[in-house]
């Protein structure tokens with residue numbers, strides 16, 4: 222895995238900016254894992270995707286997973302920080318069992334973890350019940366057949382309650398939660414963290430600063446972007462210190 226620094230940080234920012242909300246995590250990971258494509262990352266289960274994002278955070282931005290979110294009660298801006306290693310440990314345990322199976326009557330069901338494409342397909346449904354059904358059908362096989370097939374779909378309907386319960390079970394531990402405490406209103410809650418969103422905020426912020434540094438050095442010395450990004454961070458910081466003194 223390549224840390225998001227220098228030209229890799231700008232490349233990740235560039236690709237993810239063009240990818241839009243849904244494709245950002247896949248775009249960033251395709252830069253961090255050279256040779257992989259965004260389409261490959263779209264097909265990876267959410268816990269494994271989150272695990273890769275947590276590893277990338279640790280490698281690129283250090284041991285604390287931090288960011289800001291609004292208080293669920295009063296909307297005040299809350300800062301949070303948690304150990305990335307702890308998040309990685311929890312997600313590693315979860316990713317070890319990516320499927321779940323059960324039987325009902327003569328039918329055997331097998332469920333896999335949802336991926337980005339499944340979430341996108343579900344979110345395109347306006348109706349919540351329909352969205353839920355799309356998600357289950359995409360992630361479940363009945364007797365080895367996709368649950369989108371007519372016969373399998375009927376069997377899934379019979380086992381809907383179990384399917385819902387198992388889906389919750391399979392995905393519950395995959396969520397990254399953080400305890401937040403609001404000093405304004407006293408609200409205390411475990412909040413689900415949207416890892417792709419927080420990593421994107423970090424990438425955008427870091428790339429913005431780096432672009433500014435490149436602009437400053439290029440304007441002063443006339444060096445190319447490539448030459449400036451090819452320097453070590455120490456050397457770049459040394460020149461910037463002189464420019465700004």
Ligand SMILES: [Zn+2]
Pocket residue numbers: 292293294295296297403404405406407408
């Ligand atoms: Zn509050």
